Amino acid sequence: MAAGNPILQIDNITLVFGGVTALNGISFDVAEGEICAVIGPNGAGKSSMLNVINGVYVPQEGRVVFKGQDCTRMRPRQIAQLGMARTFQNIGLFQGMTVLENILTGRCMKIRSTWLEQGLNIGRARREEVENRRAVEEVIEFLHLQGIRKTPVGKLPYGLQKRVELARALVAEPTMLLQDEPMTGMNLEEKKDMSCFALEINREYGTTIVLIEHDMSVVMDISDHVVVLDYGAKIGDGTPDEVKNNQDVIDAYLGVTH
Amino acid sequence: MIYRETGTFITSYLEDRKLFPIPFDKWAMAVFMLFMIFVVPFIASDYWLAAHLIPILAYGTAALGLNLLTGMTGQLSLGTAGFMCFGAFFTFNIMLRSPEWMNLPLAMVLAGSVTGVIGIIFGLPSIRIKGFYLLVSTLAAQYFALWFFRSYPYFLNYATATVTLPDHHFDLFGIGETFDVDMASFEAKYLMSLGIVTALALFAKNLMRSATGRNFMAVRDMDIAASVIGIPVIRTKMLAFFVSCFYCGVGGALFCYAYLQVLGIRTFEMNRSFEILFMAIIGGLGSIAGSFYGTVLVYEFPILFSWAGDYLFKGAFDTAVVDNVAKITYGILIIALLIREPGGLAALWATAKQKLRTWPFPH
Numbered sequence: 001m002a003a004g005n006p007i008l009q010i011d012n013i014t015l016v017f018g019g020v021t022a023l024n025g026i027s028f029d030v031a032e033g034e035i036c037a038v039i040g041p042n043g044a045g046k047s048s049m050l051n052v053i054n055g056v057y058v059p060q061e062g063r064v065v066f067k068g069q070d071c072t073r074m075r076p077r078q079i080a081q082l083g084m085a086r087t088f089q090n091i092g093l094f095q096g097m098t099v100l101e102n103i104l105t106g107r108c109m110k111i112r113s114t115w116l117e118q119g120l121n122i123g124r125a126r127r128e129e130v131e132n133r134r135a136v137e138e139v140i141e142f143l144h145l146q147g148i149r150k151t152p153v154g155k156l157p158y159g160l161q162k163r164v165e166l167a168r169a170l171v172a173e174p175t176m177l178l179q180d181e182p183m184t185g186m187n188l189e190e191k192k193d194m195s196c197f198a199l200e201i202n203r204e205y206g207t208t209i210v211l212i213e214h215d216m217s218v219v220m221d222i223s224d225h226v227v228v229l230d231y232g233a234k235i236g237d238g239t240p241d242e243v244k245n246n247q248d249v250i251d252a253y254l255g256v257t258h
Numbered sequence: 259m260i261y262r263e264t265g266t267f268i269t270s271y272l273e274d275r276k277l278f279p280i281p282f283d284k285w286a287m288a289v290f291m292l293f294m295i296f297v298v299p300f301i302a303s304d305y306w307l308a309a310h311l312i313p314i315l316a317y318g319t320a321a322l323g324l325n326l327l328t329g330m331t332g333q334l335s336l337g338t339a340g341f342m343c344f345g346a347f348f349t350f351n352i353m354l355r356s357p358e359w360m361n362l363p364l365a366m367v368l369a370g371s372v373t374g375v376i377g378i379i380f381g382l383p384s385i386r387i388k389g390f391y392l393l394v395s396t397l398a399a400q401y402f403a404l405w406f407f408r409s410y411p412y413f414l415n416y417a418t419a420t421v422t423l424p425d426h427h428f429d430l431f432g433i434g435e436t437f438d439v440d441m442a443s444f445e446a447k448y449l450m451s452l453g454i455v456t457a458l459a460l461f462a463k464n465l466m467r468s469a470t471g472r473n474f475m476a477v478r479d480m481d482i483a484a485s486v487i488g489i490p491v492i493r494t495k496m497l498a499f500f501v502s503c504f505y506c507g508v509g510g511a512l513f514c515y516a517y518l519q520v521l522g523i524r525t526f527e528m529n530r531s532f533e534i535l536f537m538a539i540i541g542g543l544g545s546i547a548g549s550f551y552g553t554v555l556v557y558e559f560p561i562l563f564s565w566a567g568d569y570l571f572k573g574a575f576d577t578a579v580v581d582n583v584a585k586i587t588y589g590i591l592i593i594a595l596l597i598r599e600p601g602g603l604a605a606l607w608a609t610a611k612q613k614l615r616t617w618p619f620p621h
Contacts, residue, residue, distance in 0.1 A: 081488060085487065092486070097479065104472055105473070108487065108488055118465055118468035121464040121468070129271075129469075132469075137271075168487065172487065
């Protein structure tokens, strides 16, 4: 998908935990409709970056601007309401619930009925349940989860859990999707599936995707834009080809002789 | 086979969300309820109503309330008896100080709502603290309730220790006077309790299978993920405290009005909170029906055991010894149950069903 105007601007973000500087003056833009990969060696600050973007961490310095609004100090919920969804590195599913219930929670921002209406199961509450179910079923079909609707997520294999988590994020109809290592621990086929889903989401719904991934072949194949972090600093930013030939990036990944 | 799970074909999302997707379940439940309403009051003796059925309904309401908070939302609470205390005292005071038209169910709803608000206040620390530390805060509710009603005898209408609840409080819309029915009889009390408990259980069930219930469970399972997908975590926790304490309040009111028929502070001591916590845990945290299974087990088993002990060893041993051995056996059974099935009776039931489903070829 062709890249448009910047939808997300990261401006000089610094995040410090005690004495550790996790992110050090990072700035980059994500254009509307692109797939942006954030890569870097372990401990480079990739997940911290994602946590800053969707409000789980508040940075000491810098600004995050999403859709023209400064959301540096917003809570995760407010940012979700602006249209940002995300998946977690260690699977953030609700283990005590079924696949269907988990995905339905992704529709929580569309609920207008009050708890009293829901408890009495009248009018609006009933209608909303059916409407949300319909939206959920679309995503279930899109991600091929039909067979496991009523299975408790705890009983599913890892790869499927990741997919359910993606479904939960997607069902909120986000304009931007953050994925934290969506393909880690997957076999080749599952990786292929996940890559295809990412591309399809991007093309079908025009969703901007920011993803963290370690598998370079996947990153180079599907992303329009790659940001490289190392020890909390940005060392590369550009198209996959530019990044591939960047000497700093090569040094960080392959090591350098001193 | 009479009972079949197959053969029911779901053709709409509304149908898939039914309370009883299997027709047999629906009819069984209907027959059970009709039996409880139309047959039980006529065949059960006053002893069975007053000493078994009514207390189970009252305890069950409180256990359900606790289960909504601890089982569904994952917020531990040891203040159950305290919240029951608030509910019972407020119901009494509303009945005592309101004009003629006030009736008991409405008073319970009002008292329950006030208790819910008090629950929110004691639930505020849950915004920042989790797990066992929250127990301390809810423990404060327990002690606060007892201290409050001890310090302000106004709420007990200046009685010394207990108040006998007057019979005319039970009259609904003048039915008793007009038709010359004894509305304070055990049958009437049982039916009133059954009606209230059924309505509350149905409300809880509906709540749990809708967005609010999913929010509760999401907060329980992983609150960070819940906030990231847009669930208002704090509001959800506060709502859980409100609803839970509403149920506990109504449970407390039923406990005094329908079961004990006297109101006193000592009814709601700490051990009552533990008793209800056991009911919720043994029945199955996170299960609405489980709250009632647990209540029946915890309430009836000691009675059953001491009766069996009495029957088997009468005269051979001292009664006190038999009684204590019965208690020990009961305790061991509970421990065995929880080791075998930490999900409680509700999970045990689900497992049994699953086993029967595949029987006799489990593989």
